[in-house]
Amino acid sequence: MNKTGPQNNNVVIKDIRLIKCDTYQEMSAMVDGDPIWFRFPLFMELEPRAELFMAPAMVESLVRGVPVQIQDDIAIDKRLARAYGDIQALLKSWNEDFTIAPLQAKTRDDFPHTDHVISCFSGGIDSSFTFGHFRDEITHIMLMQGFDDWQNKENWQKNVANRQEFADAEGVKLITVETNVRQFCEDRKFSYLLLFGNVLASVGIIFNPKLLLIPSSYTYDTLHPLGSHPLLDPLWATKNTSIIHHGCAASRCKKTEYIAQDQNLRDQLQVCWKSSSSNCGECSKCIRTGLTFKILGQKSSRIPEPHRKDQYDILTINDENELFFVEELIDLCGEKRNEEILAHLNGHIKKYKIKNFFHKIFKFLLGNLGRRLSRRFSKNIWYTNRATVTSNKIH
Numbered sequence: 066m067n068k069t070g071p072q073n074n075n076v077v078i079k080d081i082r083l084i085k086c087d088t089y090q091e092m093s094a095m096v097d098g099d100p101i102w103f104r105f106p107l108f109m110e111l112e113p114r115a116e117l118f119m120a121p122a123m124v125e126s127l128v129r130g131v132p133v134q135i136q137d138d139i140a141i142d143k144r145l146a147r148a149y150g151d152i153q154a155l156l157k158s159w160n161e162d163f164t165i166a167p168l169q170a171k172t173r174d175d176f177p178h179t180d181h182v183i184s185c186f187s188g189g190i191d192s193s194f195t196f197g198h199f200r201d202e203i204t205h206i207m208l209m210q211g212f213d214d215w216q217n218k219e220n221w222q223k224n225v226a227n228r229q230e231f232a233d234a235e236g237v238k239l240i241t242v243e244t245n246v247r248q249f250c251e252d253r254k255f256s257y258l259l260l261f262g263n264v265l266a267s268v269g270i271i272f273n274p275k276l277l278l279i280p281s282s283y284t285y286d287t288l289h290p291l292g293s294h295p296l297l298d299p300l301w302a303t304k305n306t307s308i309i310h311h312g313c314a315a316s317r318c319k320k321t322e323y324i325a326q327d328q329n330l331r332d333q334l335q336v337c338w339k340s341s342s343s344n345c346g347e348c349s350k351c352i353r354t355g356l357t358f359k360i361l362g363q364k365s366s367r368i369p370e371p372h373r374k375d376q377y378d379i380l381t382i383n384d385e386n387e388l389f390f391v392e393e394l395i396d397l398c399g400e401k402r403n404e405e406i407l408a409h410l411n412g413h414i415k416k417y418k419i420k421n422f423f424h425k426i427f428k429f430l431l432g433n434l435g436r437r438l439s440r441r442f443s444k445n446i447w448y449t450n451r452a453t454v455t456s457n458k459i460h
Contacts, residue, residue, distance in 0.1 A: 075169070076126045079136040083113045089243075092271075094118045096249070097125050103268065104243040110177075114271040115139045115170065116303075120263035121246055123149075124255050124452045127156060130164030140171035142270070142303040152300045156259070159290035162456045178305040181274035183207050183240065185265050188228060188335035190354065191280035194320035195311045196235075197330055199278060206232055207240040207269060211247035212261070214341040223342030224335065231333045242268055254451040262293025266301035266308055273305050281312035287389045288313070290454045317390060318357050318397045325363040332366045344368055352379045353390055360394070360403050377409045382417035 081094040090111060093102035096118050103117060115135045122133045135141065149168045157163040184199060186192045186206035196203060208228050214220050225241050232239040246264055250257050262279060269277040279298045282291065298310040312320065324330045335341065338348040345351055346369030355371045358364060371377065382388050391410055398407035450457065 075132045075134040076122045076129070077134050077136055078115055078118045078122050081113045081115055081118070081137050081139050083111060092117055096122050099249060099252075101246055101249050102244065103246070106240060108238070109240060109272060110179075111271065113137075113139055115141050116145060116267050117271055118267075119149075119168075120260055120267045121249055121253075121255070123153065123263070124250075124260060125253065126166050127153060127160075127163035128452050130166055132166045133168050133170075135168075135170040138171070140173040142176060142305075143172040143174040144304045145270070145301060146170060146172045148300045148302070152263075152297065155297055155300070159454055160452075160456050163452075174304050176303070176305055177273055178275065179273050181205055181272060182276045182278070183269055183272060183274045184278040185209070185269065185280060186228065187212060188224075188231070188333055189280075190317055190320050190324065190334070190336060191282060191312055193324050193330045193334060194315065195278055195280040197323060197327060198311070200235070202276070203237055203278070205238045205240050205272075205274070207242060207265075209242040209265065209268065210244055211257070211264070212341075213338055215247050217341065220340055220342040227333065227335065227342065231329070234329060240272070254449060256450045256453045257292070259292045259452055259454045262291070262298050262310075263301065265293065266298055269308070270301060270303050270306045273303075275306065277306055277308045279308060279310050281310055283313065283389070284316050285313045289385075292454065316393045316396075317353075318393045321354060321357040322361055322397075325358060325361055325365075331358075331363070331368075334365055334367045336368070346371070347376065347379065349379050349387070352376055353394065356380075356394060356406065357397065360397050360401050360406060362401075374409065377406070377413075380410070380413055382413050388414075388417060 076097045079095050083090060083092045085107065089104045090107055091102055091104045092111065092113065093100060101118055101121060105111065115137065119133065126133045146168060153165045157165055181204050182199065182202045183205045184196055184203045186196060186208055196206065208225065210221055229239050247257060250260055265279055266277065279293060282293060288294065293310065295310040295313055299308045302308045335344065336350045336354045337344045338350050339345045344367055346355065351369065352371050355368050358368055359370055364370065380391055382391055391413055395407060395410050398410065
């Protein structure tokens with residue numbers, strides 16, 4: 066694979082093809098010299114669409130500062146083409162290392178339209194919350210490969226079976242999306258935190274739904290630069306498809322409390338970092354979700370309940386994102402008057418604040434030298450990525 070692309074040429078999307086096989090249909094293209102493919106169920110009506118490949122091409126374009134060029138005689142949605150500059154500008158406002166470059170593509174505004182309402186759905190807390198709120202409108206749920214446990218093919222098939230069981234029970238259709246786009250990003254050292262919302266949106270719009278729902282990851286008061294964001298996702302809308310980034314008004318604990326009242330939603334939950342087919346009960350997401358159910362006095366057949374205090378230590382805080390979720394749990398403990406869990410979580414907050422204080426002192430005293438030393442001895446892959454959500458340079 067060409068991991069960095071030709072450094073002086075445009076980022077070219079070409080050879081866009083749609084082929085039908087026995088059990089799936091595949092749309093593929095060459096993107097900057099490397100193949101990207103997506104596989105969809107046969108029951109979805111499709112035509113070759115260049116939009117599907119724009120997100121990874123755009124990131125390579127932002128890194129090199131050269132245009133994205135769609136060479137085939139395949140036009141993209143006119144509204145999306147107009148918004149392309151805004152998408153780049155927003156990403157550049159988060160990462161000053163990026164360089165904005167134009168899109169070279171034909172446009173059209175006569176794509177077919179449908180009455181589909183598609184919700185991105187992993188079975189996690191965020192997507193289950195969104196499904197519950199739009200249950201009466203949703204016609205399809207979309208499960209995409211490339212997130213947690215993305216390289217395990219056996220677990221992916223089990224995940225599909227679990228989501229299919231839920232879709233059948235709810236009377237909606239399941240759209241499964243298999244793809245190598247995550248591997249493309251890994252090979253080119255693109256952080257998937259920058260790509261995932263853009264990819265979800267660009268896939269969803271090719272089905273021409275009237276509405277695409279992308280569940281939120283954070284609340285309005287904890288928003289930060291991320292590849293799925295209420296400012297970013299709707300920019301991928303087309304003439305036929307509106308996009309809603311849903312759920313920012315509710316914390317993860319409040320979403321879980323909502324789900325806990327619905328047996329179908331709580332008994333299909335898939336939240337694990339380590340597996341896409343089951344919940345291990347030992348990773349941070351499993352512990353966090355299990356603790357929430359425990360504090361609420363509820364149970365899920367899919368989520369093991371934490372019962373050992375050493376399991377709580379999995380929630381040790383290392384950054385602001387982890388801090389957000391522990392603070393939500395602390396608020397819930399206070400609301401439900403669970404003093405035992407509250408005391409344990411407050412201990413994690415105290416340790417984090419002490420560690421963060423000394424980290425800031427270290428950075429202040431040593432300046433850029435301290436940051437360089439920190440990065441030299443850190444194993445964080447973020448520092449070696451070519452494209453990240455925010456700049457990874459030393460300032």
